[in-house]
Amino acid sequence: MTMTAAQGEPKVSTQPRREVDDSTYRRILTFMYDEADLFDAHRYQDWLQQMVSEDIRYDMPVRQFHEGGVTRQRPRQNGYFADDYHSLLARVTLWSKPGTTTAENPPTFTRHFVTNVRAFEGEGAGSYAVSSHVLVFRVRPTEPTPHLFSGRRSDSLREVDDQLRLVSRFIEMDEHVLMAANLSYLI
């Protein structure tokens, strides 16, 4: 089974991918659901410590409309996330106390819906390439109208000491104008 690469996504191998076996798929799905639960409970520091690799890359570029779907190639792309471990640590640390965040005090309501999870053997043993669709329903105290974020995540997971960890996440967002005043949560 060959995965097709979305616009701007990191290069995907054109070799046929092997889907993981059932028990690995179950473990990866559990990982995705655990992560969604931690996000919705605002336990971001736990997420970073328990589920993320220190060489994490976390990216979400801008998305635009182009004729014929042909994007202009650029050496660098603008976006909402271009994070590594240090900047993610900053985000989750600032969110962890009411006195260090305005956007998340009061904490906003989020509900992460993770679907369409596909998991393939990655480069090397214990590595997995995982894609998923995500919807995040969110309400802020200053805006009763909920915002629904939609996107597709392309992840790289790695098994370390029997623990799956996120090594990279690339998010293709489904809006070209983000219809929200801010994005103070993780996807």
Add this chain to the structure above:
Amino acid sequence: MKIEDWRTANLGDLVDPEMGWVSREIFVSPEIHRLEMERLFLRSWLFVGHESEVPRPGDYVTRQMGDDPVIVARDKDDRLHVFLNACPHRGAMLCRADEGNKMAFQCAYHGWTFGNDGALVTVADQFDDYRGRVDFNDYRLVEARVGTYAGCIFATFDDELMDLDSYLGDSRWYIDMFFAKTPGGVEVLGAPLRWQAQKNWKYGAVNFAADGPHALAVHGPVTQYIVGGETFPREELLRIAKTGPAIRMDNGHGGIFIDGPEGAPPWFGFDPELVETYRRTLNENQIKLMEHMFNGVFTIFPNMSWVHFPISFSEQQYPAMFFNLRTWQPTAADRTQIWNWFLVDKEAADWYKEASLRAGVQTFTAAGTFDQDDAEAWAAINNGSKGTIGRRQRSSYQMILASEEDHIADFPGPGRAYASTYSEMSEFGIFLEWRKRMMQAG
């Protein structure tokens, strides 16, 4: 002030120039918003993009001027055009993509085609049916006046408005410092972000003109996270924040500078290999302001702003300066669409461009560690101001009563500089200009 009052009385009463009061009506009233489209946005040079976004003939981007969609295009002779993005035939948006490259635009409705120089090329199947009774010269694309300064593309649909250089006035000296500190100038990195917030566009324009005290109140925690609370106590941050100048310029432009702490090396956060070039390109006074600058925040009236300072979330990473440019588009009285660019000197090293872009994305986008908190503060202002009683209240810029005496006579740059970013002098300058323009009918 109630709506009936300002209609019969005077728009000028909505801003009190002597006492520093601003009626909150101007942030929530749909009628005033409508009037702003005519009296303010129409009569301004509006930023629509940067030359580095349309470098080759045929390149185009679709942008916004006030509440009108426009196409910014470079024709085959390398000339820039800004057109109303509407077919002269029946008004359909000619181009629905965000950017691309082509020499002509074809309307999807009847197939009429227009060159990117504005001329009608073909009326598709309908030419014979007109039987020569129609003057096709009536069917050019509606074109705005275009001006560029330091690579920034401005446009206006007002044929009477002064030229761009006169409009920018003193702000050109500061634009040069940020956009043209090397011979090659700056380039845009990637495409602009766009997000929509429930607030009036003026909260952003004024905040970037700039609002001194919110920096520590809203951004204190993230700033201290970055610089380290022990080495950099809050009192020191406060001292630095207050010490920077606020500059008020003619035509409504304004900005602030904040220097780095004592002992910080000069040109902190800039590309070290470009420092010699900056010294050769800038003049002595510009160097004086730039070499110790940590923070420069400016608004070009009405709705173009920029912010610039060094960021690193890790001691191992160079604290590169990000350069964020944005426009606050007036979607509705209570809706602003923010367009957000990052720029960097063209001649900067690749590693520096990466670091600068990353620093900007991590701080000044809707997800950014600075922006996300501002968004909530501005939404809160909107909610506190939009009610019947709320809109009758006045917003205070009364610090000017104290600050007016702190004019810095020997400030190295043009415009009138005041001693503190907490002075509210440059912020209130936005409202003085707003008042002046809104009072000019017809």
